[in-house]
Amino acid sequence: xxxxxxxxxxxxxxxxxxxxxxxxxxxxxxxxxxxxxxxxxxxxxxxxxxxxxxxxxxxxxxxxxxxxxxxxxxxxxxxxxxxxxxxxxxxxxxxxxxxxxxxxxxxxxxxxxxxxxxxxxxxxxxxxxxxxxxxxxxxxxxxxxxxxxxxxxxxxxxxxxxxxxxxxxxxxxxxxxxxxxxxxxxxxxxxxxxxxxxxxxxxxxxxxxxxxxxxxxxxxxxxxxxxxxxxxxxxxxxxxxxxxxxxxxxxxxxxxxxxxxxxxxxxxxxxxxxxxxxxxxxxxxxxxxxxxxxxxxxxxxxxxxxxxxxxxxxxxxxxxxxxxxxxxxxxxxxxxxxxxxxxxxxxxxxxxxxxxxxxxxxxxxxxxxxxxxxxxxxxxxxxxxxxxxxxxxxxxxxxxxxxxxxxxxxxxxxxxxxxxxxxxxxxxxxxxxxxxxxxxxxxxxxxxxxxxxxxxxxxxxxxxxxxxxxxxxxxx
Amino acid sequence: xxxxxxxxxxxxxxxxxxxxxxxxxxxxxxxxxxxxxxxxxxxxxxxxxxxxxxxxxxxxxxxxxxxxxxxxxxxxxxxxxxxxxxxxxxxxxxxxxxxxxxxxxxxxxxxxxxxxxxxxxxxxxxxxxxxxxxxxxxxxxxxxxxxxxxxxxxxxxxxxxxxxxxxxxxxxxxxxxxxxxxxxxxxxxxxxxxxxxxxxxxxxxxxxxxxxxxxxxxxxxxxxxxxxxxxxxxxxxxxxxxxxxxxxxxxxxxxxxxxxxxxxxxxxxxxxxxxxxxxxxxxxxxxxxxxxxxxxxxxxxxxxxxxxxxxxxxxxxxxxxxxxxxxxxxxxxxxxxxxxxxxxxxxxxxxxxxxxxxxxxxxxxxxxxxxxxxxxxxxxxxxxxxxxxxxxxxxxxxxxxxxxxxxxxxxxxxxxxxxxxxxxxxxxxxxxxxxxxxxxxxx
Numbered sequence: 001x002x003x004x005x006x007x008x009x010x011x012x013x014x015x016x017x018x019x020x021x022x023x024x025x026x027x028x029x030x031x032x033x034x035x036x037x038x039x040x041x042x043x044x045x046x047x048x049x050x051x052x053x054x055x056x057x058x059x060x061x062x063x064x065x066x067x068x069x070x071x072x073x074x075x076x077x078x079x080x081x082x083x084x085x086x087x088x089x090x091x092x093x094x095x096x097x098x099x100x101x102x103x104x105x106x107x108x109x110x111x112x113x114x115x116x117x118x119x120x121x122x123x124x125x126x127x128x129x130x131x132x133x134x135x136x137x138x139x140x141x142x143x144x145x146x147x148x149x150x151x152x153x154x155x156x157x158x159x160x161x162x163x164x165x166x167x168x169x170x171x172x173x174x175x176x177x178x179x180x181x182x183x184x185x186x187x188x189x190x191x192x193x194x195x196x197x198x199x200x201x202x203x204x205x206x207x208x209x210x211x212x213x214x215x216x217x218x219x220x221x222x223x224x225x226x227x228x229x230x231x232x233x234x235x236x237x238x239x240x241x242x243x244x245x246x247x248x249x250x251x252x253x254x255x256x257x258x259x260x261x262x263x264x265x266x267x268x269x270x271x272x273x274x275x276x277x278x279x280x281x282x283x284x285x286x287x288x289x290x291x292x293x294x295x296x297x298x299x300x301x302x303x304x305x306x307x308x309x310x311x312x313x314x315x316x317x318x319x320x321x322x323x324x325x326x327x328x329x330x331x332x333x334x335x336x337x338x339x340x341x342x343x344x345x346x347x348x349x350x351x352x353x354x355x356x357x358x359x360x361x362x363x364x365x366x367x368x369x370x371x372x373x374x375x376x377x378x379x380x381x382x383x384x385x386x387x388x389x390x391x392x393x394x395x396x397x398x399x400x401x402x403x404x405x406x407x408x409x410x411x412x413x414x415x416x417x418x419x420x421x422x423x424x425x426x427x428x429x430x431x432x433x434x435x436x437x438x439x440x441x442x443x444x445x446x447x448x449x450x451x452x453x454x455x456x457x458x459x460x461x462x463x464x465x466x467x468x469x470x471x472x473x474x475x476x
Numbered sequence: 477x478x479x480x481x482x483x484x485x486x487x488x489x490x491x492x493x494x495x496x497x498x499x500x501x502x503x504x505x506x507x508x509x510x511x512x513x514x515x516x517x518x519x520x521x522x523x524x525x526x527x528x529x530x531x532x533x534x535x536x537x538x539x540x541x542x543x544x545x546x547x548x549x550x551x552x553x554x555x556x557x558x559x560x561x562x563x564x565x566x567x568x569x570x571x572x573x574x575x576x577x578x579x580x581x582x583x584x585x586x587x588x589x590x591x592x593x594x595x596x597x598x599x600x601x602x603x604x605x606x607x608x609x610x611x612x613x614x615x616x617x618x619x620x621x622x623x624x625x626x627x628x629x630x631x632x633x634x635x636x637x638x639x640x641x642x643x644x645x646x647x648x649x650x651x652x653x654x655x656x657x658x659x660x661x662x663x664x665x666x667x668x669x670x671x672x673x674x675x676x677x678x679x680x681x682x683x684x685x686x687x688x689x690x691x692x693x694x695x696x697x698x699x700x701x702x703x704x705x706x707x708x709x710x711x712x713x714x715x716x717x718x719x720x721x722x723x724x725x726x727x728x729x730x731x732x733x734x735x736x737x738x739x740x741x742x743x744x745x746x747x748x749x750x751x752x753x754x755x756x757x758x759x760x761x762x763x764x765x766x767x768x769x770x771x772x773x774x775x776x777x778x779x780x781x782x783x784x785x786x787x788x789x790x791x792x793x794x795x796x797x798x799x800x801x802x803x804x805x806x807x808x809x810x811x812x813x814x815x816x817x818x819x820x821x822x823x824x825x826x827x828x829x830x831x832x833x834x835x836x837x838x839x840x841x842x843x844x845x846x847x848x849x850x851x852x853x854x855x856x857x858x859x860x861x862x863x864x865x866x867x868x869x870x871x872x873x874x875x876x877x878x879x880x881x882x883x884x885x886x887x888x889x890x891x892x893x894x895x896x897x898x899x900x901x902x903x904x905x906x907x908x909x910x911x912x913x914x915x916x917x918x919x
Contacts (some may be wrong), residue, residue, distance in 0.1 A: 127785050127786060157784060157785060337584065377879050431879070433826055433877060433878050434833045
């Protein structure tokens with residue numbers, strides 16, 4: 001991968017313009033202005049459009065670092081050139097364009113920005129209290145109508161800490177109280193006043209669903225579901241209803257006879273799931289639960305992008321591979337609940353070794369700051385059981401694979417020319433406990449620099465908190 | 477703080493190597509308190525981190541006889557000892573985690589496997605985890621094969637002020653794992669912990685003072701309790717007042733879970749005025765009052781990976797907590813993952829490693845998971861590799877604080893531990909899904 005054909009800057013700009021123009025005409029509501037919603041002959045898909053704009057960046061060349069590209073390659077003494085917010089070139093002996101900022105990468109490592117596919121930052125923010133507890137609409141077991149983006153508090157200090165840990169993008173999910181918890185949102189990890197300003201441009205929506213103990217725990221005494229079979233009946237009933245809803249609209253679109261059906265936001269989301277336009281991110285711990293959900297998926301022809309937590313993914317890695325479903329796992333969490341009792345540290349490596357898509361996740365405001373260490377633990381566990389896992393390969397567990405499971409691999413997740421310049425410079429091998437992210441770039445813009453307190457975002461909440469002023473923003 | 481001494485002693489390695497005989501008896505002696513199966517073992521050619529007076533020895537041997545360390549130095553020998561060549565790899569004391577529920581917790585959300593918190597309608601301080609340590613808990617081997625050999629096992633936060641009495645346990649094969657009872661009574665002084673805790677700080681202080689006042693009154697006229705006119709009505713149970721005796725007498729530490737700097741100042745002042753031996757648990761903002769803690773010689777148990785303002789008592793949480801406490805001369809021990817310390821006991825090395833990445837001296841980080849907790853909780857027979865101490869010894873395949881490292885051999889009280897757990901058995905059963913025979917369920 002010494003020389004990758006670089007996309008010229010005007011090419012990238014043209015794509016952005018074309019995309020925006022298309023979005024303008026294709027997405028109802030964007031070009032129709034206010035007033036009564038007129039529905040085009042499809043369900044609307046983006047009602048809270050991204051207003052994200054890349055922050056200002058300089059042409060930057062990182063020279064002479066160990067580069068882990070995320071495509072299973074390690075380039076010793078490698079260079080990475082970022083220009084106009086994009087990866088321009090990755091290889092060796094890249095000449096610095098005139099006026100470029102040149103970073104000496106000697107002894108340092110460069111990876112793609114980390115993507116946490118399972119986070120509740122912003123919806124369960126710090127400080128944690130009842131007023132800010134916005135992650136579970138635990139009022140009924142199916143709430144497909146809600147969206148995490150309408151709960152996100154952009155001032156969660158957790159975003160800044162995650163940035164200092166090298167996280168450049170995250171999927172923020174509703175919690176797992178509900179069978180169908182609502183839509184997730186994919187965010188770029190940039191300080192912003194509004195959630196829309198953080199929204200990853202072009203990232204598809206996903207729907208969060210949950211297997212197992214949590215819905216039973218929440219609803220067991222409140223009308224159900226109370227059992228595993230109740231859970232499954234609940235998913236199926238919801239999708240059966242969505243099928244009828246979709247059929248009603250399809251009929252109307254075809255005939256335009258009479259009044260349009262009443263709009264139902266929850267069923268609309270589920271209809272988009274049935275159309276495979278919104279994949280499912282499925283919270284499931286046990287192997288048998290995952291297998292059951294694969295059958296439900298086949299019955300209703302939707303797509304499960306990933307099983308989250310997946311403590312027992314290693315037991316059915318073959319099944320996951322066969323169905324092209326990623327397993328989203330922790331390095332070593334286990335035992336905090338019955339369905340997590342069989343979690344083992346080799347889970348990620350075993351799923352990967354079987355040829356299925358393996359991904360790390362945090363689900364935690366502290367864990368998200370150290371996903372590189374979590375991958376390191378999983379890699380070491382794999383090696384100890386005899387799998388030859390290279391660090392060039394393992395880095396994909398926190399970059400390429402989560403990007404794939406989120407449908408944003410074309411934009412980010414690897415260091416390949418033309419992609420968004422979401423890049424981390426580490427002070428040493430990132431798979432060491434002593435490693436720290438030194439510089440974090442999002443779309444080529446330097447948003448965190450450990451060596452420069454001025455380049456370290458601080459949330460509004462932390463201003464004027466005497467106790468907090470001492471230590472220094474994101475890297476606190 | 478002994479840290480400076482440690483550093484100096486580390487420099488005197490050459491002297492230690494030259495005179496191994498001075499470091500302890502080389503001749504195997506009769507087994508003392510040996511666990512069954514604790515034969516003589518000689519670990520050779522190791523980089524030995526004694527965390528004791530001998531400092532770090534780059535190429536030394538460790539001899540374990542009769543469950544105890546018999547010697548640390550160069551060219552040791554013992555007839556009939558099992559020899560393990562460490563090939564230059566690190567050897568440390570077994571690690572100690574603090575403020576866990578190891579031994580009394582199986583699964584957090586399964587109440588029948590969970591002996592961690594009192595029924596506070598019935599008792600508080602009298603709840604004693606030492607009554608329920610389960611040597612068959614699957615958490616113990618999971619932690620043990622990652623080098624954890626001791627735990628300060630405490631009651632969990634219980635939603636009330638006094639949550640019970642702690643014990644120091646070892647993670648050996650049992651059946652009796654309790655090494656020390658009355659290792660500390662847990663009190664929660666801020667509304668940060670237990671579920672459903674509705675009390676404010678002044679509520680908690682009022683109840684805290686009243687309970688300890690009652691305990692003093694009770695102990696002053698212990699024989700007269702219950703006699704007509706012998707005592708005023710006391711809100712606490714007799715058993716709770718009984719359990720608080722060693723605390724008000726300064727024999728057993730009071731382990732106070734508190735995070736906010738100002739509350740730490742207040743409890744330090746209270747403990748000094750009332751001659752109570754105090755240990756701070758949590759201490760998210762302890763670094764802000766490090767001088768107060770150092771002056772009063774109050775140790776702290778922290779998870780220094782906490783760096784978010786999780787509530788209005790923890791605004792000052794920072795990754796630099798450990799380094800700043802160390803700089804001020806405060807003795808501290810590490811808790812593995814706050815809120816999940818038992819299942820994740822093995823992450824103690826990661827906590828220590830991250831503290832190093834954030835400015836803590838490496839040797840001091842190792843001391844905070846060996847010698848410091850031993851000293852804080854009064855476990856005299858453990859914590860360093862010194863002749864006469866228990867044979868808690870770990871051989872590592874790399875830097876013990878590194879996330880990619882793991883033990884290759886673990887000894888507890890001289891006995892070599894099997895490197896298996898429920899998790900290794902699950903791994904081995906499922907390691908090859910393609911292989912047809914024997915079927916998975918028969919492996």
